[in-house]
Amino acid sequence: MIENSKQNNPLNVCLDDAGTHNKAILDFFFAKLGQNVFRCVDSQEKASVVLIDYDFPPARQKYEEEYQQWGKPALVLSISEVSLENAIWLAKPLTSRSLLDAAETLQKQLANSGVEPNADETAELYPPTDLGLTESNQLHPPVQTTRQRPPEIASLGAAAIPLVKKVDEDSPDLADDEPLNDTAVTVEVEKEEDKQPDLSTNLDTETHENKQTSAETKDIEPTPEISEEASKSINESRTIMLCGDKPDIAANSDLKDFYTDDSFFLSSLKDAIRLARQCQQGVLLNFPKARIYVLPEIHRVFCGINIYEDEFLDLIKSCTISEGGKMHILSTQEIHELNDMISQQASALYDMEAFVWTSTLLSAQGGLPRTLDPKKVVGLKHWPSLTRLENFPHAMPIAAQWSSTSMNAFDVAKSLNIPQRYVFSFYNATNSLGLIEQDPEKLITKKSVPRSKDAPRGLFSRLLKRLVGG
Amino acid sequence: MPHEVYSHAYSNDWWGGDMSTENRKIIFTGPVGAGKTTAIRSISDIEIVTTDEQASDMAKARKPATTVAMDYGMIKLSENERVHLYGTPGQERFNFMWDILTEGGIGLVLLIDNSRKDPQQDLKFYTQAFKKFIEAQQLVVGITRMDTHRVPNVNDYRQWLDQLKIKAPVFEIDARKRDDVSLLIQAMLMSLAPGAEIL
Structure with a gap:
């Protein structure tokens, strides 16, 4: 399904001098995104483009002593900028975008020179004897193309996305923070409230990504009668939208209605x-x-x-x-x-x-995809981050139950005495997030020492009631 | 229902409870500026007691005042039932306080500031520091400042906890929001007693 409007002739490259790590990355890239752009060949002679890891001394030596004189354009991988004639520098770590951009440049360059980039006879077009650099340069004017080393702060391709309005480029909002870690992405999501140092003012920073209906936010206080009723109604209809309203079924019955x-x-x-x-x-x-x-x-x-x-x-x-x-x-x-x-x-x-x-919830509305078997014993690898996910009834008890004990979906519903549709919805949504472990043997079990007393469930229940607003 | 007194050591101690009062403790910990004091304030029924002092060391770079002994808040369930909320001082040089504060606690809320230089190291450090307590009770992890610092993400924390062989809910939270802090504590309670009903 990947749109690929630029299905040019692939560039022949040999990975012998790319280094093990880069080779693994490139193999993967060539098998997927780059499959229409690059093709692997088994020797540099057959390649239309020389690809080398310039940080790997033997490869660099070969390039300088031999390949460079062939006059083929080169893709030079290096962590530091390399400026060579007829070569494109690709900063490591490699990115798909930089590879695709480089390929596009090379294809244009080869097309301008009348060279078929994937022809096996390419090597013959650039025979060592044939190349005087001058002539070669006429065919392939010095490229001197360099790619900027992508900032270690991850960017979205060639151009970094500031993601939302730049606050003020001259006054980065990091004054009170320690330096960012190397891989951190700073996203200045525009929420003025977040910039306020007064932590005692709260509850007014919620964006609608933070779940639920706006009626639930605490800074909106409509008249109690209306809000309670309206809120209840909205919540109920939303719950049906998310989890459906199918009745429970027996575990041994036909599941086709739930699929x-x-x-x-x-x-x-x-x-x-x-x-x-x-x-x-x-x-x-x-x-x-x-x-x-x-x-x-x-x-x-x-x-x-x-x-x-x-x-x-x-x-x-x-x-x-x-x-x-x-x-x-x-x-x-x-x-x-x-x-x-x-x-x-x-x-x-x-x-x-x-x-x-x-x-996921809206797609299934309480049902299950055919790939999920509600009779299969599975475990919850990790809790979903429930503070940032749209809530539905019993999500937290289901998470707690399934996290503590591997069981099948029917048994979870039974043990909690709740409608199956909520368990199925949870199962489906957490599976979409990759949080379900189909093989309970692989689950991490908590290292624990025996507690001196069982959990005081009565107090916990009363505390829970208080926390949920009772 | 028989009265459950978790620890005689503090059931009649310095906050004024007597032997008939059921007292529980929840501990909030994490590095300086992670939002411990704010989280306790968000959830406490009483005005919290803090021991903030003007920061004089590295903490000063992150905030002007920092907790030096502990923060204290409380959820009062009834005349005889209280859940005490303790925040540890974030600075490591006060770590002698940590064992004292966790004594008799039912669970640990670890808040990690996602804007710090090495959140993974923070996670390692605090889970190691409270290792015994975590093994005996329940840990929940709240990640703060994710709204402005999206990396690492919640899934990274899950993987790191896996590496540490620790099973704990990890939520993105805003310590200023009662709902967020409440959900974190609910997850702790339900992990301790799966299937607990809300009475």
């Missing part, structure tokens, strides 16, 4: 996230009604439609394979466009887990 077909929207979303994570680049998922941007490095998804509104459910239900679902890595221009959109609509930036969670 749902995989939603095309959800499977496309998962594919986009997988792709984005693999290449650590922003990915655009295109549907007729919405464009969804998956931004793995900041663990966010940008979607113009509010996922807590009915319109989002309409989007999920309306997506079909014949209408959209194409995805591709963001181009530099798209990154800039996205940045503008985020500036104008910061609330459309969702936590990735929250987005997947709600999308």
Whole structure:
């Protein structure tokens, strides 16, 4: 499904001088995203482009003594900038974007010179004897193209996304912080409240990504009679939207009513996230009604439609394979466009887990995909981050139960005495987040010493009541 | 229901409880500036007692005042039932306080500031420092300042806890929000007593 409008002739490259680590990365890249752009050959002679790890002394020596004189364009991998004639420097660590950009440059360059980049006879076009650098340079003018080493602060491709409005470039908002760690991404999500040092003022910083209906936020206090009733009604209808209203069934009965077909929207979303994570680049998922941007490095998804509104459910239900679902890595221009959109609509930036969670629930509405067996004993590897996910009844007790003991979904519902649809919804959503362990043997068991007393469940229950607002 | 007195050592001690009062403790810990005092303030029924002093060392870079002995708050369930909330001082040089404060506690809330230089190291340090307590009771981890510092993400913390062989809920929280702190403590209680009903 990856959109690939630039299916040029692939460039022949040999990975013998790329180094083990780079070779592993490139093999992976060539098998997926780069499959239409690069092709591996078994010797540098057959390659149309010399690819070497310039930080690896033997490879560097070979290049300087031999390959350079062939006159083939080169892709030079190095952690520090390399400026060589007829060579493109690719900063390590490699990124898919820099590889694709480099390939595009090389293809143009080879096309201009009339060379077929994938022809095996390429080597013959650049025979060692044939090359005087001058002539070669006429064919391939000195490229001197260098790629900036990507900032260690992860960027979304060639252009870093400030993600929402730049606050003030001259006065970074880090004065009271220690230096960021090398891999940290600072996302200045525009929330003025966050900048206020007064920590005693609270409850007014919630964006709509932070779940639930706005009626639940504490800074909105409509008249109690109306708010309570309206809020209850809204919550109930939302719960049905998320978890459905199917009645319980016997564990030995036919489960066909609980199985749902995989939603095309959800499977496309998962594919986009997988792709984005693999290449650590922003990915655009295109549907007729919405464009969804998956931004793995900041663990966010940008979607113009509010996922807590009915319109989002309409989007999920309306997506079909014949209408959209194409995805591709963001181009530099798209990154800039996205940045503008985020500036104008910061609330459309969702936590990735929250987005997947709600999308999964709305897709299944209390049902289960056929890949999940409610009779199979499974365990919860990790709790979902329930503070940032859309809540539904019993989510926390289910998490606690399933985290402490591996069991099947029917037994979880039975042990907690709750409707099965909530357990199925939890099972499905946590599975989408990769939090379910299908093999309970692999679960980490808590190292524990025997407690001197059992948990005081009565007090806990009263404390829980207080905490949930009773 | 029989009265449960968890620890005689502090059931009639310096906060004025008597033998008929059931007292429990929840401990909040984490590095300087992670939001321990704020979290306790968010959830406490009483005005919290703090021992803030003007910061004089590295903590000064993060905030002007820091806790030097402990923070104290309380959730009063009834005349005879109280849950005491203790915040440890964040600076490591006060770590002699930590064992004292955790004595008799039911669980540990570890708050990690995601904007710090090495949150993984913080996680390691505090889980190691409270190792025995965590093994005996329940740990929950709240990650603060994720709104401005998205990396590392919650999943990274899960993996790090796996490496440490620790099983604990990890939530992104805003220590200023009662709901967030409340959910964190609910997760602790439910982990200690899965299936506990809300009475």
